[in-house]
Amino acid sequence: MEASNLRAAVDAAAGALRFLLTTPLGLGLSAAGLVAYAALRLWAALRARALACKAAGERLGAAEGFFIALKELYALALGLVAALPVVAALLLSSLALVTLSDGLAKFDEARVNAERIRELSAVLRNLEGRRRVMDVRALAASGGELTLELSYYDPARPDRPAATETIVIAGSDVYFDAIVCNFEYAEIAQGRRVNIAIPYRVFSELVPQAEGVALGARGPDGVPYAFGRADEDIYGIAPEAYRARLTELVALMDDEAAGRRAGIVRSVYGSAPHRLVKAGDRFTIWVEQSGGLTIKESFSF
Amino acid sequence: MIGAKPRKGGRVAGSGAAATAAAREAGAVRRPRRPRRRGGVFVPLLVLLLLAAAAYGAFSLVTALQRGRIATLEDSILALQAETVPLRFMVTERRDGRLVLRYRLYDLAGEEYAAAELSLQGETLYLDFLALPRGDAWLAFPYRIFTERVAPAAGAPLFDAVMGEGRPRSHRGGPFGEAELLELGRLYAAMTAGEPVRGAFGNAVHDLAELRRFELGVVYKVVARKKGGIEILEE
Numbered sequence: 233m234e235a236s237n238l239r240a241a242v243d244a245a246a247g248a249l250r251f252l253l254t255t256p257l258g259l260g261l262s263a264a265g266l267v268a269y270a271a272l273r274l275w276a277a278l279r280a281r282a283l284a285c286k287a288a289g290e291r292l293g294a295a296e297g298f299f300i301a302l303k304e305l306y307a308l309a310l311g312l313v314a315a316l317p318v319v320a321a322l323l324l325s326s327l328a329l330v331t332l333s334d335g336l337a338k339f340d341e342a343r344v345n346a347e348r349i350r351e352l353s354a355v356l357r358n359l360e361g362r363r364r365v366m367d368v369r370a371l372a373a374s375g376g377e378l379t380l381e382l383s384y385y386d387p388a389r390p391d392r393p394a395a396t397e398t399i400v401i402a403g404s405d406v407y408f409d410a411i412v413c414n415f416e417y418a419e420i421a422q423g424r425r426v427n428i429a430i431p432y433r434v435f436s437e438l439v440p441q442a443e444g445v446a447l448g449a450r451g452p453d454g455v456p457y458a459f460g461r462a463d464e465d466i467y468g469i470a471p472e473a474y475r476a477r478l479t480e481l482v483a484l485m486d487d488e489a490a491g492r493r494a495g496i497v498r499s500v501y502g503s504a505p506h507r508l509v510k511a512g513d514r515f516t517i518w519v520e521q522s523g524g525l526t527i528k529e530s531f532s533f
Numbered sequence: 534m535i536g537a538k539p540r541k542g543g544r545v546a547g548s549g550a551a552a553t554a555a556a557r558e559a560g561a562v563r564r565p566r567r568p569r570r571r572g573g574v575f576v577p578l579l580v581l582l583l584l585a586a587a588a589y590g591a592f593s594l595v596t597a598l599q600r601g602r603i604a605t606l607e608d609s610i611l612a613l614q615a616e617t618v619p620l621r622f623m624v625t626e627r628r629d630g631r632l633v634l635r636y637r638l639y640d641l642a643g644e645e646y647a648a649a650e651l652s653l654q655g656e657t658l659y660l661d662f663l664a665l666p667r668g669d670a671w672l673a674f675p676y677r678i679f680t681e682r683v684a685p686a687a688g689a690p691l692f693d694a695v696m697g698e699g700r701p702r703s704h705r706g707g708p709f710g711e712a713e714l715l716e717l718g719r720l721y722a723a724m725t726a727g728e729p730v731r732g733a734f735g736n737a738v739h740d741l742a743e744l745r746r747f748e749l750g751v752v753y754k755v756v757a758r759k760k761g762g763i764e765i766l767e768e
Contacts, residue, residue, distance in 0.1 A: 317573075324578045331585035338592030345599035352606035359613045362760075405727070407685065407737060414764060417614055441657070441681040501765045502739040504659065506685075508729060522613040524762020526664070526671075527734040 239336065246333030249326045270308055277304045355421040362518040364390050365429045365525065366408065373511040377402050380509070382447065384431065399445045403436025409444070409504040414523045416498050429503070429519040441504070498523070616756040617641060619673050619703050620660060621768065624747045625650075630682075632658060638675055638694060642706025647694040655680025658747060661688070661737040663724045664761045665717075673757035674703055674721050676735060685737070692725050736763045 252258040281300050282292045312319070367383040379400050383393035410431040419425040435444030503525045505517055515529045618639055626633040631654050638647040661676040675695050679688025695703050700714040701721050709717065724730050738755060740747045747753060752768040 321574050321578060324575065324582060328578060328582040328585055331582060331589055335585050335589035335592060338589055338596055342592050342595045342599060345596055345603060349599060349602055349606065352603060352610065356606055356609055356613075359610060360760075405685070405735070407735075411741060412764075421610075436684075437686040438684055440679075440684045441659070442655075499764050499766050500741070502657070502741045503763065504737040504739070506661075506735040506737065507733075508727060520758065520760045520762040522760050522762060523756070523758045523764045524738075524760075525736065526761040529732070 243333050246330045249330055274301050274304050358421055358423050359522050361521040364516055365519050366431050366517045368515055370509050370511050370513040378509055401434055401436050401445055403438040404508055405437040405506055406509045407435045407504040407506040408517055409433040412503045413500050414498045420521050427519050427521055429525055612759055618754045619675055620755040621752055623752050624749055640706040641704055644706055646702040651689055653680045655682035657681040657739055657742050659737040659739040660755055662763055663735050666732040670759045671761035738763050738765050
């Protein structure tokens with residue numbers, strides 16, 4: 233017998249026992265069975281005696297019938313007492329069977345729960361994740377102007393900057409403007425996509441956005457330069473696939489309505505995280521996978 | 534001497550084990566009764582029952598712990614997706630390089646506490662917020678409104694609309710008591726005054742001239758996330 237068949241047989245037997253011994257209907261049926269057995273035995277004994285009386289030309293009296301019934305019931309009770317060890321063994325076996333079945337059910341539940349925990353942990357990890365968009369380092373501050381070194385990151389290779397540039401901007405509260413594409417939570421949770429941000433301009437509390445410093449543009453294929461790679465610099469994915477995926481992402485950003493209709497994109501908008509900057513400051517701009525951009529300090533000296 | 538017939542009287546010729554076996558075969562010698570094992574079938578049944586009960590108990594404990602872990606994970610996931618809406622707005626007009634918008638400010642319970650209409654030079658609308666770390670979450674305070682043509686410092690400040698008696702009305706209707714609201718008010722005032730507040734930063738969200746403008750007459754909401762991110766979603 234295969235394990236699954238054995239398991240099914242154990243569960244079926246345990247289910248039947250649980251029904252017979254714990255539910256009102258099952259208990260009623262069990263009691264009815266015992267009563268029917270006793271009634272059959274009484275009937276058989278009375279009938280045998282009645283036939284004997286008939287053969288002898290007599291008639292079975294009510295009193296005699298009553299005593300025969302009492303005797304039969306007494307014999308039944310004695311039989312039950314004699315069979316008590318067997319009955320106890322049967323009850324013990326039933327209990328063991330039901331406990332075994334419940335234990336196996338709990339084991340199955342534990343296995344399913346473990347799988348669910350693995351899935352939820354992955355979802356939480358994906359949603360809690362964040363991607364480095366840009367490192368900012370304030371090189372100098374003089375005459376009301378800040379000199380900033382900006383290092384851009386490619387989501388595919390977060391371990392080192394994809395490009396670095398230095399800019400000068402007037403003011404002290406610096407805004408780092410970027411296009412943000414937040415994908416639907418289902419996409420993020422399953423790890424199919426990551427929210428992306430493309431920084432494109434820096435301005436400050438004194439410099440309007442339109443007069444700020446442009447940070448880059450897209451290439452002829454529509455892919456931001458920050459995401460551009462030479463073939464030899466692309467690891468772990470075919471260069472064609474890498475560019476195709478980037479183009480697809482940019483297309484999604486360009487046609488937000490289509491992306492939203494397809495249930496892929498949640499929002500495309502601009503976001504300019506900002507903070508007061510002084511010489512020596514270093515901090516990082518992140519795109520949170522739960523949505524939006526944040527600034528978290530690297531360290532200050 | 535197997536097969537030898539016993540003589541009358543039951544005695545078998547021969548000696549030793551063979552004779553006894555022959556006698557037993559003939560029914561003359563009764564086989565000695567095996568001593569009854571103590572417990573019989575009950576001991577293995579009890580052992581089986583105890584093992585099954587132990588397994589059931591262990592797996593019940595494991596599944597109870599797992600259920601707790603699952604609930605925690607689900608709560609964390611829901612918290613990450615939870616949204617607070619501090620501001621709703623609608624661009625009502627765009628003409629001659631100016632835009633007109635109507636905005637409403639909301640507290641944590643979703644009650645509106647301020648509303649106004651504003652006209653600004655420019656085409657791209659920036660809604661600026663300050664994010665303050667508090668425990669394991671970030672709180673968003675409305676800061677100012679400006680456009681791509683208006684420098685942030687010259688934009689429309691929202692501080693007076695938000696603050697009331699030293700407490701930010703944006704964070705009423707939530708878990709904060711009076712003392713905490715006063716503390717938040719102090720931090721909010723410090724941030725707007727340009728004083729450094731550890732971990733705080735600002736975030737101005739806006740539409741994109743190149744991709745998609747805010748449509749006239751459409752209500753948008755600004756959504757603050759637990760981890761500090763701020764989004765704009767169509768209502």
